[in-house]
Amino acid sequence: MEPRPLPPLTSATLYLVATPIGNLEDITLRAIRVLRECDVVAAEDTRRTGQLLQHLGLRTPLLSYFQFNEARRSGEILQRLARGEKIALVTDAGTPGISDPGERVVQAALAHGFRVESVPGACALVAALTASGLPTAEFHFAGFLPHKSGARRQRLEALAAVPGTLVLYESPYRIERLLGELREVFPGRRLVLARELTKKFEEFRRGTAEELLNSSSPRSWKGEFVVLIAPAGFDAPLSAQPDPTA
Numbered sequence: 001m002e003p004r005p006l007p008p009l010t011s012a013t014l015y016l017v018a019t020p021i022g023n024l025e026d027i028t029l030r031a032i033r034v035l036r037e038c039d040v041v042a043a044e045d046t047r048r049t050g051q052l053l054q055h056l057g058l059r060t061p062l063l064s065y066f067q068f069n070e071a072r073r074s075g076e077i078l079q080r081l082a083r084g085e086k087i088a089l090v091t092d093a094g095t096p097g098i099s100d101p102g103e104r105v106v107q108a109a110l111a112h113g114f115r116v117e118s119v120p121g122a123c124a125l126v127a128a129l130t131a132s133g134l135p136t137a138e139f140h141f142a143g144f145l146p147h148k149s150g151a152r153r154q155r156l157e158a159l160a161a162v163p164g165t166l167v168l169y170e171s172p173y174r175i176e177r178l179l180g181e182l183r184e185v186f187p188g189r190r191l192v193l194a195r196e197l198t199k200k201f202e203e204f205r206r207g208t209a210e211e212l213l214n215s216s217s218p219r220s221w222k223g224e225f226v227v228l229i230a231p232a233g234f235d236a237p238l239s240a241q242p243d244p245t246a
């Protein structure tokens with residue numbers, strides 16, 4: 001059966017396009033088509049997105065759009081939408097707007113009556129949660145914690161009351177510090193550390209904060225992490241992921 005031709009992109013639309021979080025195969029056919037057929041790709045880092053476009057054999061023009069000029073660039077994106085352009089918004093990795101720029105321009109586009117479409121794909125939070133073995137029916141995504149000690153502690157204490165699995169993002173520079181804080185605020189709670197998802201050294205570590213701190217060497221805190229905290233009372237048996245290279 002011949003595949004039915006897909007309708008062309010809609011003019012005056014902002015497309016939020018998810019890109020890989022490590023494995024370059026994790027990009028959808030629709031994402032590739034939108035990146036090819038849009039008028040411009042608004043990117044968090046044009047150099048990085050340029051590499052992705054090159055890998056995909058695409059030559060669509062790029063526009064820089066990042067956190068510190070989000071306000072100014074939102075204005076430019078609105079002007080382009082008003083001219084009827086189709087704009088793809090991408091970030092460095094994963095889904096735009098999830099601990100990444102995007103929210104502001106989506107709100108601005110909607111406030112001006114433009115169409116916004118999601119082109120779903122990779123997202124570290126979903127990849128980590130679904131393979132963690134922790135409850136998925138109810139979860140709370142809190143993204144990155146504040147950096148300052150007092151504010152971090154306050155935020156964690158407030159999150160301790162939230163039902164369901166708690167999901168955090170953390171930079172490799174602060175992951176050990178975070179585990180130390182979790183040991184105090186969530187003593188005995190089961191954690192899953194999802195490291196380097198979709199990449200060569202993908203790994204799931206499971207245990208309490210105390211166990212994870214005791215069993216990991218300082219070197220092993222390298223890479224990108226999603227931190228998942230089981231709901232209070234969760235005690236299903238979960239073993240660490242077998243190492244495929246062992």
Ligand code: SAM
Binds near residue numbers: 094197
């Ligand atoms: N927008 C992205 C998404 O959809 O997941 C998240 C961007 S946020 C700036 C980057 C954080 O996401 C990292 O510090 C880490 O917590 C998490 N992350 C991104 N890629 C990851 C990966 N491959 N493995 C584990 N965590 C990842």
